[in-house]
Amino acid sequence: MVKYMDTFEPLTFPKSSIHIQHSLFIFSFNQFKPPYITSQNSIHIFNQFKPIKMAESNNNPAHDPDTENPINPALELAQFGAGCFWGVELAFQRVPGVVKTEVGYSQGDVLDPNYKLVCTGTTNHVEVVRVHFDPTACPYSNLLDLFWSRHDPTTVNRQAGDVGTQYRSGIYYYNETQARLAQESKEAKQLELKDKKIVTEILPAKRFYRAEEYHQQYLEKGGRNGAGQSAAKGCNDPIRCYG
Incomplete structure (x- = not known):
């Protein structure tokens, strides 16, 4: 032509x-x-x-690996996205062997995001919980079990009434052992769910942007209403997520 x-x-x-x-x-x-x-x-x-x-180039520092260290050299880091990070964090706070939790934003394309910007859906960030855990007291598989039980991994960019890319399901690993265990757990969960396709992404942990302080341990502190919920180890109280 x-x-x-x-x-x-x-x-x-x-x-x-x-x-x-x-x-x-x-x-x-x-x-x-x-x-x-x-x-x-x-x-x-x-x-x-x-x-x-x-050739694809990736010079965006927001895509850099998360190179921060846990608060103690004997601990390891894990990172999960399972919907609104308030309830997910409280669930991990209650796990024996979890020493510290913090909520933030990761996997996005913008440097130094804040909550308001992430909520626009334009940055591609996920609301994540970063967990500092003692692998001798809490195997990584325990965290995976909680992750799968805490949310619906078959809904794309949605958990219940929370809709947006920031609520997508994801496991973000720090080493190859975590990557392997995450994939194995996903395959086992898929067998359990049969025809309901899991949409959970499994990716290397990228730079973690700690969320604003008022988001940290939000439900334990009582949220907007001041009605704090227990973060005691082993607590099985229902988690109520409110603004």
Whole structure:
């Protein structure tokens, strides 16, 4: 196919230097079979070229790995997204062997996000809980069991009435052992759920942006109403999530 653009002024193209960039491909004029300019006022581009795929670059520091250390060298870190982080954090606070929890934002494309910005749905962040745990008292598999029991992993970008990409289901691992255990647990859960497809993503833990202080241990502190809920180890009280 030949396209004619007769309304253009005469153009001069430096040899071997002109590229047309579109989406993920670059096309070089040197790849067209001559003649590709047949008159002073017409450019004839033949549909005979090979696309050159652009190399993907990732220089966004928001995508860097989470390199922070746990509060004690004997501890490990884990990170989970399972809907609104208030209730998820309280559930992990109650697990024996969990020494510290903190809520924040991760897996997004924007540096230093805040709650208001994340809620716009434009940053691609997930509301996550980062857990500092003692693996001798709390195997990682215990955390995975709680993760799967705490939310519905089959709903895309949604948990109950909370809708948005920040509420997606995710396990974000810090080492290959965690990655393997996470995948194995996902496969076991899928067998349990049969035809209901799990949409949980399993990805390396990226930079963690700690959420505003009022979000930390929100339900234990009572939230907006001041009615605190127990974070005692082993507590089985129903978790009530409120604003």
